[in-house]
Amino acid sequence: MAGVLNDKKPIFEQIKDWISDQIIDGTLEAHDRVPSTNEIVQFYKVNHLTVAKGVNQLVDEGVIYKKRGVGMFVAPDARGVLLDSRKESFVSEYLKPMIDEAEKLGFSTQEIEGLIHEMEGNRNGE
Numbered sequence: 001m002a003g004v005l006n007d008k009k010p011i012f013e014q015i016k017d018w019i020s021d022q023i024i025d026g027t028l029e030a031h032d033r034v035p036s037t038n039e040i041v042q043f044y045k046v047n048h049l050t051v052a053k054g055v056n057q058l059v060d061e062g063v064i065y066k067k068r069g070v071g072m073f074v075a076p077d078a079r080g081v082l083l084d085s086r087k088e089s090f091v092s093e094y095l096k097p098m099i100d101e102a103e104k105l106g107f108s109t110q111e112i113e114g115l116i117h118e119m120e121g122n123r124n125g126e
Contacts, residue, residue, distance in 0.1 A: 011046055015054035023063065023078050024086070030079075034064050034072040061085075 005014050019035075022028040035043070040051045055072065058064045063078045075081070102112050 005044060005046070011044075011050050012054035012057070015040060015044065015046075015051055016057055019055070019058060020063065020082050020086075023074055024082050026079075028074050030074050030076045032074045034074060036071055 005011055019028070028034060034055075037048060037051050037055055040046075040055070041048050044051070055064070059066060059072075061081065062075055063081055064072050065075050066072050099112070107115075
């Protein structure tokens with residue numbers, strides 16, 4: 001069965017995120033072999049150039065490295081690089097807009113914190 005992609009973001013970004021998620025959650029660790037471009041093409045049933053674009057971005061970011069004739073591997077500090085990048089994105093894409101909107105609505109910092117704790121409780125089944 002082929003992997004499942006969606007229309008919410010470009011395919012190359014989804015492939016990049018798929019590999020990144022495996023590094024962040026520990027499925028792939030430093031120096032582990034990353035699936036080859038051809039393996040990813042077969043899994044997702046997408047164009048080779050699309051896969052290569054996502055993979056090459058990870059190489060450019062220093063998350064994975066290539067060994068000619070051997071394959072692609074997770075860089076030693078890949079998890080840290082990805083976490084730093086995702087934290088920055090989280091702040092700019094989610095947290096800042098949320099705080100801006102909360103301020104427009106007149107929420108105090110304490111009310112926002114209370115809502116966050118309430119949501120955490122709901123997630124944890126409390």
